[in-house]
Amino acid sequence: MDFEDMLVQAADHLESGRYVSPYRLVMVDELQDASQARARLTRALVAQPGRHLLAVGDDWQSINRFAGADLSVVTGFHDQFGPGPTVHLTTTFRCHQSITDTAASFVRKNPAQVRKTVVSVHDRPIDRAAHEGVQLRTVASAAEVPRAIGDFLTQLRDAIHGGAIVADSVSVDVLGRYHQDRGLMPHAAPPEIRLAFRTIHSAKGLEADYVVIPNLSAGSYAFPSRIADDPVLALAMTGGDTYPHAEERRLFYVALTRARRGVLLISPEHNPSPFVTELIQDRLVRDVGPRPVATPRPGCRVGVLRQRSGCNGHFWGCSTFPACTYTCNTPPGPGERPSVTRSTTRRPAF
Structure with a gap:
């Protein structure tokens, strides 16, 4: 039996009525790290009338899926816990x-x-x-x-x-x-x-x-x-x-x-x-240099442009070739259009 098993069994006790929680207010911090088992236990703790839940979390900082965290506990909060007011804490005192x-x-x-x-x-x-x-x-x-x-x-x-x-x-x-x-x-x-x-x-x-x-x-x-x-x-x-x-x-x-x-x-x-x-x-x-990073392939979030040699001389092609056959004569700067949009006839000589 691991910790998640203990959470599930605790939720079973609450849901069946074998245990009645005396707590009227339940507060959860770091909600973005909650697993479905923890969400279930939390729901069971506030299921009785007169119970209230205050949860604090930031879905932008949900990085523990490998440990069972489920982002939908935050993004689907009202589906799981019912309606209630949401206050966005949008001020940072650090950066x-x-x-x-x-x-x-x-x-x-x-x-x-x-x-x-x-x-x-x-x-x-x-x-x-x-x-x-x-x-x-x-x-x-x-x-x-x-x-x-x-x-x-x-x-x-x-x-x-x-x-x-x-x-x-x-x-x-x-x-x-x-x-x-x-x-x-x-x-x-x-x-x-x-x-x-x-x-x-x-x-x-x-x-x-x-x-x-x-x-x-x-x-x-x-x-x-x-x-x-x-x-x-x-x-x-x-x-x-x-x-x-x-x-x-x-x-x-x-x-x-x-x-x-x-x-x-x-x-x-x-x-x-x-x-x-x-x-x-x-x-x-x-x-800040000292050399500029390789120019991103326009419209691509993965490849960068690298200079190649072909039968017609030097040109620039996508680093993901042959998955991408994009080529141009001059590498454009960020946000600029290339001098040649695409070539399907000239294939790089790798």
Whole structure:
């Protein structure tokens, strides 16, 4: 018997009348982490007349489906618990508005989630430093990530010494999608920097002055993850919504919103995460170089343009070829139209 079995048996006792709860008010926090068994027990606790339920949750932070969490407990709240008033808590006291706007614009695209607008009490950057908000740095390979993080820490140190950051020290959390991302950490940090590594799941509920997400690449052990759930585990998991990378998007939102002052995204220039591609296309991130990330394939959330050679010379084609045969003569910038929309006669010579 596991904990979920105990919840089910407890609900059985309440529903059958073998136990009558003396509690008139039931309060549930972190409702987005509730399983159907927990929802059933909660319904049973407030089924008698004169019982009231107060629940607090944020469906944008529903990231524990692997542990049985069911997003529909929040999105279908009134279907499960009956009618009642809903108050949207739309003010954040952590991030300033720049981070809030980027994170909210990214996560709210999923139509299955609750629509809301989030406003920060910090309508302007907290300090004068240029590294406030969400910025992107590209690297040639994973081997360059520790140095990129180290450069960022040095910038923060210099900003403290120069007065751009009004503080004696700042905290920086490096948030990895997996524990193995710890290997991307720099060997040391300046004494003014309180540096820590956490997985994004373990960082939920925490905060830091700055957040670094070090492995925004495409692939299996990347972000978003493409690792398939274990078939046995899948038997115990609730069905996910159909929006692409739905839970991974919410996980990215959680990572962004752990930061009070600024976020640094690190991405390989030739194999960027689809999330990076989307942020660039939507102009939600500031690119700080040193090289621009590969140009997103127009209209595609996965592929990027790479220079190829064919019988007619050099051209640009989608990285997902042969799944996508898109080509153009000149790579367009974000939001621009390509010089040639599509070619079906010229095939890349790979």
